[in-house]
Amino acid sequence: MIPKECKRLAEVDFPIKVVSTFSGSDKYQRFKPTTTLHPWWAQRPLSACRSILAALLLPDPCDQACPETFKNIARKILPRIVGKIGKNDRDLRQAMLDFVGTLANTNSAVFATHIQVFLELISASYKKKVLVADPFAGAGSIPFEALRLGCDSFASDLNPVSVLILKTILEEVPRDTDIGNALQKAGAKLKAIAEPQLADLYPKDLDGRQPVAFLWARSVRCESPNCGAEIPLIRSFWLCKKIKKCRALRFSVSKSIAGSPALIALEVFIPQKDSDVPKANITRAKAKCLSCDTVLSPDRVRAQLRSQKGGCEAIFDKTGDRVGGARIIAVITVQPGSIIREYRNAVPSDYKAVKRAIDLSNSLAKECASLGLSWIPEEPIERVPVPFGVINVWLYGVLCWADLYTSRQRATIAILLKTLRDIKGLTPTLRKLLAFTINKFARHCNANARWNNVVESVEPAFGTPSLPFTWTFPESIVWGPWAENYDGSLNSILESLKKGFNGVTKSASVEMADAKESPLPDESADVWFTDPPYYDNIPYSYISDFFYVWLRRTLGDEFPSVFQTTLTPKKEELVAYLASDGNAKAARERFEKGLTTAAREGRRILKDSGIGCVVFAHKTTEGWEALLTGIIGSGWKITASWPVSTERAGRIRARDSAALGASIHLICRPRPEDADVGDWAGVLHELPKRVGDWMERLQGEGVRGADLVFSCIGPALEIFSRYRKVETAEGKEVALAEFLEKVWEVVGRSALEQVLGTTEAHARNGMADVLEEDARLTALFLWTLQASNGKDISSGKPDEESVEELGDEEDEEAAPKGNTLGFSLIFDVVRRFAQPLGIELPKWENRIIETKKGTVRLMAVSERAKQLFGEDGAKVATDWIYQDPTMPVQLRLFPELERAHTPKILSQKRGKINFDMSAESASKVGATTLDRVHASMLLQAGGQANALRMLIKAEQDRGSDFLRLANALSALYPKGSEEKRLLDAMLLAVPR
Secondary structure, eight states, X not given: OOOTTOOBGGGTOOOHHHHHHHHHHHTTXXXXXXXXXXXXXXXXXXXXXXXXXXXXXSBOTTSTTSOXXXXXXXXXXXXXXXXXXXXXXXXXXXXXXXXXXXXXXXXXXXXXXXXXXXXXXXXXXXXXXOEEEESSOTTOHHHHHHHHTTOEEEEEESOXXXXXXXXXIIIXXXXXXXXXXXXXXXXXXXXXHHHHHHGGXXXXXXXXXXXXXXXXXXXEEOOOTTOOOEEEOOSOOEEEEETTEEXXXXXXXXXXXXXXXXXXXXXXXXXXXXXXXXXXXXXXXXXXXXXXXXXXXXXXXXXXXXXXXXXXSEEEOTTSOXXXXXXXXXXXXEOTTOOOOXXXXXXXXXXXXXXXXXXHHHXXXXXXXXXXXXXXXXXXXXXXXXXXXXXXXXXXXXXXXXXXXXXXXHHHHHXXXXXXXXXXXXXXXXXXXXXXXXXXXXXXXXXXXEEETTTTEEEOXXXXXXXXOOSEXXXXXXXXXXXXXXXXXXXXXXXXXXHTTTTOOSXXXXXXXXXXXXXXXXXXXXXXXXXXXXXXXXXXXXXXXXXXXXHHHHHTTTOTTTOOSSSOOOTTOOSOOOXXXXXXXXHHHHHHHHHHHHHHHHHHHEEEEEEEEEEEOOOSHHHXXXXXXXXXXXXXXXXXXXXXXXXXXXXXXXXXXXXXXXXXXXXXXXXXXXXOEXXXXXXXXXXXXXXXXXXXXXXXXXXXXXXXXXXXXXXXXXXXXXXXXXXXXXXXXXXXXXXXXXXXXXXXHHHXXXXXXXXXXXXXXXXXXXXXXXXXXXXXHHHHTXXXXXXXXXXXXXXXXXXXXXXXXXXXXXXXXXXXXXXXXXXXHHHHHHGGGTOOGGGGBTTTEEEETTEEEEOOGGGGHHHHHHHHHHHHHHHTOOOOTTSOGGGOSOGXXXXXXXXXXXXXXXXXXXXXXXXXXXXXXXXXXXXXXXXXXXXXXXXXXXXXXXXXXXHHHHOSHHHHHHHHHHHHSOTTXXXXXXXXXXXXXXXX
């Protein structure tokens, strides 16, 4: 047995770069049970969970308390994976770290050998089974990997949907080796029974083609007195944007007959160039009439849609003719036996099936499912407390969950669930897996899905953890091999059962429980490893109602303890919800109190020899301080902190802010009750070296920017949290918040000294203290915006998985408003850096920064042209700019040319432009060094070579600050950005 005092591998070192690499590829692996069996949000990569857990369990060979028997066994079995091992304990430690890194590679051909070696190491370390407990289990990534590594596993969650997922993945499937074959038969039986009932809703075309999706647009009426035409709300007239296959919509307006409004006809065509395709007629909820060009205000658009309960339903008259509501704008079909998708215009017969669906849906609404519910979910969509904007559909009249579906979609899902309930002889596990299949299909089969016109697919709801309003949406058919169909959903689950449970042969224990009241007894767990909610990032209970209302209708009778409430419980959910009055302080206090209680429960159930790990990736300091207050206040000490890249650098949220790309794993131990009292002066003395060493280490592992900032909090807290409390020389206890202010100061100062450098003249205080405030602020901004592992957060290219997120651009209410140039950081992050470094933010407002709604934007250099050159000079400077139109907006320097498609060239005779910039005036363009660097960039952009040479000469005569800052900013600006191009070109002009 590992002695209590023996350090674990995770407390001394961890292979950050290797595990981060495998965690990144983990995002693209298919058939992971935790992601494939049922959708859930913010799941941890299995590879990272596996490697971190292994490091938590394995002892450090260099620790004096590490048993010799373990080291001898490790030396015998590790060479099967890592090759020859050196003779000393450091060599053995490195071999174990190499092994932990390779353990993250699920695709390895010898993965089973890796698992076997780990099991032998654990057997040599512990006399009996190790118990891993996770009280915020979600979809079960941590407890699932605990099972794979041979541990006993306990998982709990408060959310009913999560509990069903956990019970299926962790308890039931591992016990049934033949579950895949049984599910395949049951799924085929369900389809055989339901298919005839749904045949009339999805008829084939007369020529034998099979429609695979119908593209719909919500519509409103023009309110111009002389018009009244129907306005289809079309976010994009493009249907397919493949290189060799372009399809789009165009419209025509037929003259109105006396007393009748004009008619808008839509036609599928093949565009020859981009300009052939009409522009969107709905932007930020403002709708433009295609007949008379009248623009309806957002209030009027919302009002009309509210009267239609969201407007995703077609409206018919008594004769069965469509007279309003949503309209089909295109139909996507395939030939029998083909997968090539073609596009056709909507025809009247397409609406006949829709009318039949409305009648069927109304009939199903009168039938009883279970628990006294009808088959159509009329439960309300609860509004998420501020500040969440993740559900905004209620603004448009979507007030209950049924309103999120067309009648055909409602009827289809209800028939599938009704059929499932009526099938006799299914085990509870099979019934749940089939319900999961229908839920996966429902994620595509709703009016919040999006059509991806690049890959020609139906992208599901929840591309991000939100439920925005969409103007156009696809309605997929029920049967077919694609992911958006029932068959595709079933096949993905079958593949997951076949391939995803490699090495998992035992089951876990799962309970529906509040993390603040663990059902485990005292000192029962060896590892407390959990991933708690990230402050106010995701309102799990509100968005999981999307699935809960359907599951309750099919499984409510079988699992009454799980489905006790009408909707998922929300009162006890540990998320920093604001009250209706917007009380942020109360929300934070509630979150801190809840986390403190949960962490105290973790400490209670953990053995004296146990170890804990808390995962966190929130990007605000409020979230971090609330988490750390909870952990340290409940009697834990932090012994290590490891950032592992788990997020996609190209995802939407990462491309306009310093969103974290890494999840920080805080390694914790129970702090002894009799721990010493720390001396504040001693803690402050130790802090700079600890942070500096850690920054150097992390940068060597490819960790950058915001990831690096938050990763340094953990090591700093190792100093603070080892004490029962920390006191000043006067005996005053130092609060955690006060210590964290010092941490931010040290991190900021260390960052500035790294990027701005020092000289002999500046040796005492460093360049960071010599350069003006605006230079320090700009450098910190750009440094924090860097992404880990060399990935550019502003590359503008979404990765493959983020295509799903692109559909959320249709959410005009959530779209960013105002100026989107420059770079953005959360105000609190900027304030935390600025205050300790003597930077007065108000002084630089509207000069280099702009603050709005809790976000600080570093202004684009072009926005400073007027400040630096005056009206005339600004125009000349910007008129000469060469702008690449493919560059993402975040990187564009010059908004004047944002709409340009070619470089703007006014004249070949640049020398004749009257741009009076003498050497004297050039050196006085700005009051600060940063002003003069920005001026040089604008001169470079304007082709003013003479003025630029004079400015550079004047700055060289002045001193070295100008070139030092320019070089530093060049290194900080993202690769490929216009800023970096201009700075590098300017620096090439400097005389050597």
